[in-house]
Amino acid sequence: MRILVTGGRGQLGKELKRILVNEALFSGLNGDDGIIPLDITNKESVEQVVQNYKITHIVNCAAYTQVDKAEAEKEKAYLVNHFAVKTLAEISEKYHIRLIHISTDFVFDGNKNTPYLEEDEPNPLSVYGDSKLAGERALITKLSNFVIIRTSWLYSKYGNNFVKTILKYSKERGYLRVVYDQVGTPTYAKDLAEIIVKIIPMDEIKGVYHYSNEGVSSWYDFAKGVVEFGSIKCRIEPILSIDYPTLAKRPNYSVLSKTKIKRELGIEIPYWRDSLEKCIKVDGIEF
Numbered sequence: 008m009r010i011l012v013t014g015g016r017g018q019l020g021k022e023l024k025r026i027l028v029n030e031a032l033f034s035g036l037n038g039d040d041g042i043i044p045l046d047i048t049n050k051e052s053v054e055q056v057v058q059n060y061k062i063t064h065i066v067n068c069a070a071y072t073q074v075d076k077a078e079a080e081k082e083k084a085y086l087v088n089h090f091a092v093k094t095l096a097e098i099s100e101k102y103h104i105r106l107i108h109i110s111t112d113f114v115f116d117g118n119k120n121t122p123y124l125e126e127d128e129p130n131p132l133s134v135y136g137d138s139k140l141a142g143e144r145a146l147i148t149k150l151s152n153f154v155i156i157r158t159s160w161l162y163s164k165y166g167n168n169f170v171k172t173i174l175k176y177s178k179e180r181g182y183l184r185v186v187y188d189q190v191g192t193p194t195y196a197k198d199l200a201e202i203i204v205k206i207i208p209m210d211e212i213k214g215v216y217h218y219s220n221e222g223v224s225s226w227y228d229f230a231k232g233v234v235e236f237g238s239i240k241c242r243i244e245p246i247l248s249i250d251y252p253t254l255a256k257r258p259n260y261s262v263l264s265k266t267k268i269k270r271e272l273g274i275e276i277p278y279w280r281d282s283l284e285k286c287i288k289v290d291g292i293e294f
């Protein structure tokens with residue numbers, strides 16, 4: 008296997024790099040230590056890398072991930088999350104590459120109140136969610152050997168994420184207001200990275216899968232967990248999302264069903280609070 012991981016400087020890309028450092032080629036928008044430069048919106052560059060390194064597997068962790076900014080930067084979001092994914096799929100089909108692509112719970116509208124299944128009808132509420140869904144659909148029509156993993160509320164010691172934001176502001180301010188009427192499941196990117204590594208060589212695993220940590224949480228519960236495991240004294244007030252307006256609309260309920268991935272891979276998935284505790288107390292997180 009000759010594996011290319013795109014988005015190597017993002018939080019999921021970096022978790023994969025820790026595991027696959029000597030077994031995969033990592034690319035990022037800009038190159039630096041151990042990462043080659045590759046803009047996935049540039050078809051010629053992607054094809055050149057695939058040919059030069061005789062790539063057999065791609066894990067696409069590159070994405071436009073700024074959910075609120077995407078409302079104003081629509082073109083940019085679609086370029087990376089839709090058109091570049093279509094290109095990756097076309098190149099993968101041409102060179103018989105297996106493509107593992109990461110998508111999001113934000114493809115759903117949140118009108119359900121039981122965990123979302125892979126076959127549930129998407130109906131994104133935001134530009135980000137719509138651009139990710141367009142990428143999924145383009146990929147599915149162009150390629151047969153693919154896996155799309157939809158995940159939710161990603162965090163890790165790398166990059167910018169909710170956990171780091173709460174750690175920082177809870178320490179600085181001692182009082183925070185966090186929404187409690189949006190419910191989903193946090194996902195430790197390190198747990199997801201381990202599953203991706205398992206899936207890469209499994210040719211029998213194809214199609215759409217959901218993966219997050221186990222359990223259900225509101226952003227308020229998530230924030231409470233962060234300050235608890237970070238041993239920070241901070242009062243957190245639960246508020247309604249109507250009192251915390253954001254540019255992008257988010258689903259009120261986006262819990263993903265993991266039944267399919269657990270059954271087909273024979274895995275158990277860690278409970279979100281256990282993974283959060285591990286990330287903060289054992290693996291360490293700088294903020």
Ligand SMILES: NC(=O)c1ccc[n+]([C@@H]2O[C@H](COP(=O)([O-])OP(=O)(O)OC[C@H]3O[C@@H](n4cnc5c(N)ncnc54)[C@H](OP(=O)(O)O)[C@@H]3O)[C@@H](O)[C@H]2O)c1
Pocket residue numbers: 013014015016017018019020035036037045046047048067068069070071072087109110111112139158159160161162166167
């Ligand atoms: N974060 C979440 O809460 C969340 C939730 C559900 C699903 N997801 C999905 O999970 C995947 C990984 O997310 P993440 O949180 O690890 O993302 P991230 O930390 O924002 O990393 C994304 C990476 O993509 C790179 N990138 C952006 N445009 C590019 C381009 N044109 N060419 C090459 N690279 C490009 C960025 O490079 P620079 O660093 O140089 O800008 C960045 O390193 C994404 O598909 C995302 O949609 C994320």
